[in-house]
Amino acid sequence: MTPGEQMHALVERLYPLCRSITGDGVRDTLKILNEYIPLAVFEVPTGTSAFDWTVPQEWNIRDAYIADTSGKRIVDFRESNLHVVGYSTPVNARMTLDELRPHLHTLPEQPSLVPYRTSYYAPGWGFCLAQDVLDQMPDGEYDVRIDSTLDDGHLTYAEHVVPGQVTDEVIISCHTCHPSLANDNLAGIAVAAYLARSLEKPWYTYRFLFMPGTIGAITWLSRNADRIDKVKHGLVLACAGDSGHLTYKKSRRGNAEIDGVLRHVLRDREHEIVDFSPYGYDERQFCSPGFNLGVGSLSRTPYARYPEYHTSGDNPDFVLPSALDDTLTVCQEALSILDRNRTYVNLNPYGEPQLGKRGLYGSLGGRSDAKDAQLAMLWVLNQSDGEHSLLDIAERSGLPFSSVVAAADALRDAELLKV
């Protein structure tokens, strides 16, 4: 299997679980993920304060349905967990269709699809179903059952850390709170897992975060506030597997190093770069003004821009192995650049150093076809005043980033540069 196919298989395996911002569906998801990358799982008790928020009660659900009086299930949680509004309180009642109607959510414009709805912070209950199904439901009475619990418990999230040569961190974050939705965000989870597996002895410490959206990110930030200044860069992964081209959403800063890295990596592909906006995924929290981290977000088609978004149409068929593969490749290229990007200071800044006596320069003068390697050394020496990173130098010179890194390595080995 290609990596894309392996990631797709992980998406399919995770798809049936009923995730939410808390509950056993998240735990089961992390248990499976732990087979791919070792995870540290954190359980945060209900009632814990997190800045302006409080960890809510834990929600679990065993079964739910709307059945006709003959006992035939018209809407059945066992077929798809999207049928129940997330965080629905328990129900066990017989009621008329008219009584039921305020609790039913459909998509009249997409009558065959089941929408995804939640009600985390306002107690209530509801069902989601296809408009086509609703249209077939005769008036009369129905047995309505939601076998859920809402009790003090925990919010569950997980970290996977790849230690680096420095303690400065890069965070890769993806939300784990969506139930049977494949692109949003099992695709992101799968890419993150395979990205974590591919990192070998990196420079930075990479912290992969698998957390419920909003409350999870805010809880994590709250519990890690005293060391958040270690987080130098980050990427939120979401909607990572559909057939659209890649879209990078810049950090709030707009000129963070990660923004330059993604622009560099994407420039030779079909892609889109969009400015930061304060909605979407957990970049909202990482880029809130009090943190203002250098965290961007990588998606294929962005949230709410594809018709299958937050519907039963976002199933594993909507996610392509080739697209997962492409997203993974771009992430790997981006981290590979980020990880090698340095800002040096030229230790011999008065005129050029004599590269020839160090064996770094061709001995025959007068030729007009100076090689990339030599040009790269001159560029690195000239621009290394503590203000320009190697990526800046690559972009300014038009030379490949790898040539610039190689030049810097040679110059550093010759003690002509320091960080």
Next chain:
Amino acid sequence: MTPGEQMHALVERLYPLCRSITGDGVRDTLKILNEYIPLAVFEVPTGTSAFDWTVPQEWNIRDAYIADTSGKRIVDFRESNLHVVGYSTPVNARMTLDELRPHLHTLPEQPSLVPYRTSYYAPGWGFCLAQDVLDQMPDGEYDVRIDSTLDDGHLTYAEHVVPGQVTDEVIISCHTCHPSLANDNLAGIAVAAYLARSLEKPWYTYRFLFMPGTIGAITWLSRNADRIDKVKHGLVLACAGDSGHLTYKKSRRGNAEIDGVLRHVLRDREHEIVDFSPYGYDERQFCSPGFNLGVGSLSRTPYARYPEYHTSGDNPDFVLPSALDDTLTVCQEALSILDRNRTYVNLNPYGEPQLGKRGLYGSLGGRSDAKDAQLAMLWVLNQSDGEHSLLDIAERSGLPFSSVVAAADALRDAELLKV
């Protein structure tokens, strides 16, 4: 009558008066204006120092003409005050056409129009007339009479103040020194007066200034130098009623708040925005390097760009009620934005605050059609770091300014923002 027609009637009423940088024509103008908005009138004695300048002697004129020896007036002040060069010294003489000629000003390229000329600071006298009239004047002798006085007196200007909730000020300035010229600047005076009448309980204190050009503005600045730091914004109104589209000339700073406000208001209309230049009207003085105030200038067709400029062609027919109305509307929109524009600080900057528990956020999650009101709150929270005004946020987000203001009001009421 529409507001445009009312403003036009005011222009017609003021048109016949012989204004100059001093004199009774200015006083009569302010007396009429006082019927529309209460004015505080200031009289500054001849000889008063104002920075590098000195208030000149006061000029008044009762009559003036060039008559043939039969007593027939060929050029007659009673027909138009443009016929006399402003600040002409008294004359009572018989002279030949050849002797008279150095004192005659015409527009050979526009032979039917009378030019407007002044000689404030170099004693002398002269007449302005149509080239066509001059061409008909036979050689021979003429009786030449200018019944003017140039004596110690006063320079007269007026203020109308609309008190605000804060003492920070916005100045709206227009020059009152031009005699029978309608667009330049009775149109500006009329728009200013109606703009003043339309302000209700504003945030800023608005100070409307009716002053002679250059010496008036310099005198006002000189007398108010110790509180000029209260002036946060300003607009010079001139040439406000011709049929051309609106032209905004930026402040010397080029990025003052008033510049952004006008750009925002004008963007959906045919308009032109031009960079600051050190000629035109009293923005020259407000934007001199020692003050460098955030004062721009709003005109329709800018000075010296229309053939009727500074000629008898600039009469009330050249000013359109609809154009006056349009200028007034844009001024009102601009002040309405300026007055509500604030720069806030998010009091809960670490992650998003929980809007739901404050009733500020929809309870049902998962929908992709988030409403403007909610987006606006997220934008305001995210950008309110003391660096971005509500107008900045409106432009960045693409949301209407009024939505952004409403969001900020709601957030401030919820104690999530402070100024």
Next chain:
Amino acid sequence: MTPGEQMHALVERLYPLCRSITGDGVRDTLKILNEYIPLAVFEVPTGTSAFDWTVPQEWNIRDAYIADTSGKRIVDFRESNLHVVGYSTPVNARMTLDELRPHLHTLPEQPSLVPYRTSYYAPGWGFCLAQDVLDQMPDGEYDVRIDSTLDDGHLTYAEHVVPGQVTDEVIISCHTCHPSLANDNLAGIAVAAYLARSLEKPWYTYRFLFMPGTIGAITWLSRNADRIDKVKHGLVLACAGDSGHLTYKKSRRGNAEIDGVLRHVLRDREHEIVDFSPYGYDERQFCSPGFNLGVGSLSRTPYARYPEYHTSGDNPDFVLPSALDDTLTVCQEALSILDRNRTYVNLNPYGEPQLGKRGLYGSLGGRSDAKDAQLAMLWVLNQSDGEHSLLDIAERSGLPFSSVVAAADALRDAELLKV
């Protein structure tokens, strides 16, 4: 003779000399140049340290050839000094063509041209010849002779200083190390010499530098390090006489005053402006990060961009009198602007000063055809806050630089401006 023809004659006169980074060819070149402009010649001993470099041994050559066994010279130094690789060590041997081959340099793509090659810092020897000639050389034995010396001696460079009214300096630098190559850089040397002759009582002190490339510039910088902060601007002249249009390469700063001056001068001509890059001529050294001087480089077709570059094709025929003339004119215009460019402070910054009472302003008001001279005064007064130079003001206002200078002179004479 036109100046262009005179400069061309100088190029022809210098052409036959065998220059290198050291040696009598350089001395003879400077001796001839001294007939045009008085030079101070500096001799720096072999072994002298210059930052990371050491002045090398001095190289001189009397004769060199490859002869067939009949004594017929196939490759002859006396025909062109390009035939010997610069800094070749002495040779006196009979060897087969196969043994000789590793020491032969040709241009297979340009078979009739002789390349220019050097080996300054790696001991060795070699010949350069046309591929066409090599193709005609039968196998067999050849007498190979290089009658050169490589001994402790000196590196030679020269300065010509035009004293200014201030001790702040402008350096004009050109490399003197290339043997029989005309455009690169006898053209630059000739333009520099005639430029020096044309300077009359300048504001700045102008220092013309005639030095071998790289080691010469580094040696000069090393010996003048303690007063390098006097160098405010500079220009490297190279490839100054070919038929291409002018190319200006910006300083490393990219917004140095010299960059603005050249952009201004070139804007009405066919030209190209390129960003700084750390190869080319001695701008590499002046713009190394430790100095980062405001030094740009003016060429016609830049180095390595024309097929004759560093070949026997770069001979006096390749250099046009008209092109030398054009380069000289642009240099003169540039220095004329640089030399008059000042940044003033308005001494009467509160409102406009009353120009009329100083005789600087027309007495008749109301005219719409204000003259350049008056506009220029208003621009200079408004912009003179210590932040904008006269060139900035000329560009911002669209007025000719000379009008702006004249206005500033008048205002300074009226004590309205100070530097």
